[in-house]
Amino acid sequence: QKEVEQNSGPLSVPEGAIASLNCTYSDRGSQSFFWYRQYSGKSPELIMFIYSNGDKEDGRFTAQLNKASQYVSLLIRDSQPSDSATYLCAVRVSQKLVFGQGTRLTINP
């Protein structure tokens, strides 16, 4: 079992709709969770982090954490074509971040 798993996609969402990205992790002791966005040919950019169960909102982005079920999700409201990118879920394991393989998201105008 991989430490961090994501559906690689591609995930296609119409412009203006809600994009939902999911991630599961295997280490039940993990405490910190991160979402990064990576445009093609560019470096990853941190967009959200979450430590506590529940929801955390930042603009059009909402991160959701459920430690009992060991999953993290990212919702993007009012999706824009500029949101088209690969989204990487990361979980802190020991002293490092372990990344999932990423979900490629395409927003269709």
Place this chain on the structure above:
Amino acid sequence: NAGVMQNPRHLVRRRGQEARLRCSPMKGHSHVYWYRQLPEEGLKFMVYLQKENIIDESGMPKERFSAEFPKEGPSILRIQQVVRGDSAAYFCASSRPDRDSGYTFGSGTRLTVV
């Protein structure tokens, strides 16, 4: 406030040569991490360093790869006797020691072995 600086951006090496990748962390960051990314794949952890110390090198291949973060100067990832399979994007990231707020990544070095 400069971010994480990596150089070179692109590096072409012939098989058997050495590749040296450099990374200067953000100001105030003392933790450095190196990751490798193959095309269409996620980021694979290689090594975690603090000044003059390797903290975790569990992701480093046993041979040909080494990393350092000296007291003065940038962190260096060295790949000796490169092979075609070493072709990838290598990202450096840094973080603060007193706050768990994720990493800031540099722009990466794209290594091509010909």
